[in-house]
Amino acid sequence: KGKVETIIDAYVENNNARFKDRKFIDEVKSKLPTDWGKFKKRTDSKNQNAYNQKNLDELRSRKQIIDRMLSxxxxxxxxxxxxVLDYWLNIEDVDTDRQISDYIKKEQDACKQRIKALEKGKAPKIGEMxxxxxKDIVNMVVDEKKKQKITSFYYDKIQECLALYADSEKSRLLKTILFHDLELDKTGGHPFISEKTFENDKSTYDLYKEYFTTKKTWIDKTFYSGEGKNTKIKITDKNSTPYTYWKLQKNKSSLDDWIRNNANGHTATDKKKPIDLPTNLFDNAIIExxxxxxQQHHIAYDTNAKLNQLMKIWWENVRQDKVQGYYNWDREYTIYDTKLQFKPNSKEKFADY
Known part of the structure; x- marks a missing residue:
């Protein structure tokens, strides 16, 4: 067996059955300190990060203890x-109401910031708009199945038409895609856009401003009630709320349910699916x-250096290599009807091009 196959086999043998076994999970839990206080999962909000530095240090310390045990x-x-890790670390699930409230606040604040930037004359580039x-149009679709119909092909076309909206042909194609092909103005579609949304706008800038101004108004009317300290933010009608919003209301399954689903699958075909391998499965072997x-080349390195840091040192000092040559080739970009010649490294700074 090769090294890669050996590592995969070891992972499957060591872990596949264990995470379907509540007895093993509780066995590890019983060996952990009993004085670990509970951490309440939280989402980032405008004025507060999910965890402060003190809490992050505590979680890091707990992981180190668990790692020593798991060796x-x-x-x-x-x-x-x-x-499983949350259970061992004594982390409780995020409060659903708080999670929804924070998410909606972020969405509203993003609209405000976009509008404010326009008012200050700091509009993003056309492509960024x-x-x-x-992204937002896709994110705001109400019905999950309808959202899944928006393939990468449709997304790319929508983005292209929005960027070239001043072209009448592109603006017509955009309306065809949104309202004929995807039917986003119908039930389960987008909560506030229709063909009327695109009647008066002549440019990407105009459409961008109207879209996010309308979205802010829609958020205010749909989710906010009360004033001042009595302000409440909540979802009142799932049938007209974007899937991205209301899916936050879904209750997370209990650990026992998770173990049962992990062992038996949600459907009859789940057991036929391949095992998901961790993305970092080979990290330790590569680091070694x-x-x-x-060491063989007598090159100094930090013993605590991570994989990407070691790779950089090895690449430059052992392999003595650089990036592939084509990264330095002259190239030509076509932006609308203008052709731009670009010669990498011909200027000292990117801002000089």
Whole structure:
């Protein structure tokens, strides 16, 4: 067996059955300190990060303790499913009402910031405006199945038409895609756009301003009630609320439900699916190889250096290599009807091009 196959086999043998076994999960839990206080999962809000530095340090310390314990099982916290790790770390799920409230506040604040930037004469570039609108249009679709119909092909076309909206042909194509192909003005579509939205706007700038101004008004009317300290933010009608919003109301399954679903699957075909391998499964093996080569070449490195740091040192000092040559080739960009010649590294700073 090769090294890669050996690592994969070891992971499957060590972990696949364990995370379907409540007895094993509780066995590890019983060996952890009993005085660990509970952490309440929180979302980032405008005035407060999810966790302050003190709490982050505490969580990091707890992970180190768990890692030392898991070394007996030939695994580590990076390879543990989030639900199990939260249970061991004593982290409770985020409060759903708070999560929804924070998310809606962020959405409203984003609209305010975009509008304020326009008023100050700091409008984004046309392409950035188009991308922001395209992403938001998809994000605001109410029905999950209708949202899934917006493939990457449709998204790219929407973004292109928004960027070139001043072209009458592109503006017509945009309306065809949104309201004929995707039917976003029908039930389960977009909550506030229709063909009328695009009647008076002549440019991407005009459309961008109207779209996010309308969205802010829609958020205020749809989710906010009361004034001052009595202000409440909540979802009142799931049938007219974007899927991205109301999916936050879904209750997270209990640990026992998670274990049962992990063992048996949600559907009959789940067991036929391949095992999900952690993205960092090979990190330690690669780190060891890099450290060995650096030592052989008598090159100093920080013993606590992470994979990307070691790779950079190895690339420059052992392999003595640089980026591939084509990154430095002359190139030509076509922007609308203008062709721009670009010669990498011909200027000292990117701002000089």
């Amino acid at each position: 007996d099982y030939n695994t580590n916290t990076k390879q543990i499913p989030e639900r 188009a991308t922001a609108m395209a 190889l890099l450290q060995q080569q650096l």
